[in-house]
Amino acid sequence: MIIDGKKSAGEILAKLKKEIQKSPRRLVGAILVGENPASESFLKQKVKVAEVLGVNFKIFKFKSNITTLKLAEEIQKLNENKNINGIIIQLQLPKHINMERILTAINPKKDIDALSKNPKVLAPTVEAVKFIFQKYKINYKNKNILIVGRGRLVGKPIYEWLTANKSYRQFMRSKVKVKIIDERQKNNLTGYTKDFDIIISGVGKAGLINGKMIKRDMVLIDFGFSKKENKISGDFDFESCAKKAKLITPVPGGMGPVMVAMLFINLFKLNKL
Structure with missing residues (x-):
């Protein structure tokens, strides 16, 4: 049996869309570091789904030479931004970035990828x-x-x-x-x-x-x-x-x-x- 993931995803999203009709419009903030065609492609897929659901999706792009400290500070800004309901760190990160430090910087209450230290949802x-x-x-x-x-x-x-x-x-x-x-x-x-x-x-x-x-x-x-x-x-x-x-x-x-x-x-x- 060959699984049709697009069809299954469509069914999941149709059900979710019906459930969230009366829900306030949400905003996802996605962090992208450097130029990575694969990462950009994955983000485009997420943007399309966000549009289907009526979710706002904002990409925060940073140069590949950003430091771990500076990136952690940017994540903290998203943590503190009351308008942002979910945070995505688009992997992979440049090798000089301390990934553990970055992932643990995400507020678990906004961590929709479940990458933080104590996530509130499954991956x-x-x-x-x-x-x-x-x-x-x-x-x-x-x-x-x-x-x-x-x-x-x-x-x-x-x-x-x-x-x-x-x-x-x-x-x-x-x-x-x-x-x-x-x-x-x-x-x-x-x-x-x-x-x-x-x-x-x-x-x-x-x-x-x-x-x-x-x-x-x-x-x-x-x-x-x-x-x-x-x-x-x-x-x-x-x-x-x-x-x-x-x-x-x-x-x-x-x-x-x-x-x-x-x-x-x-x-x-x-x-x-």
Whole structure:
């Protein structure tokens, strides 16, 4: 089964739009540092969804040489601005920026990406995975799950959500396993992939996992995004993996739209509709 993420996101947003009709107009402030075509593309998707929902969306652009201290000060301005209801830090940040310092500077009450130290909502990627599991009746609690990539947006929050789930921990002790690996272990990927029932990947390396590396009837959830010669690809080699998978999310048009929809659900959760 190939998941139509655009259709699912449309259904989520239509329901949300109906629920927020009488809600005050909200404003999201997004911070973008430097010139990054991929980051700008992701922000454009968020702007489009904001327009559908009637949410104001303002991008605060800063030069790539901004210091950690100065960027933290700019975030504090957004924290204190009563007109701004949600804050996004568009990753990735330049290497000289202390990312931990920046993410912990976000007020958790405005952190719709759930990147701060004590977020009040689940990460949009986690909500997107939950949505897929529920919609397609995937009983993940009795499945072995492999997460590829330890990134802030995908691997880390999904792993933490799974291992923090009390009922899932009970399964883990005796029946199933959940494992997270990073791209540096890619040479050993084949040794891992066939031992699992569900693979969630968010590395951003085209064709990292191909059909020879998986067993039949697996669930493959792809958050990867890479662009080469104007072609957008995910971490799974779609053609070979789709032939064997029970369920697969394509790139583009898979988890991306669902994740953005969940970002805006977080906005209204934090602002109580």
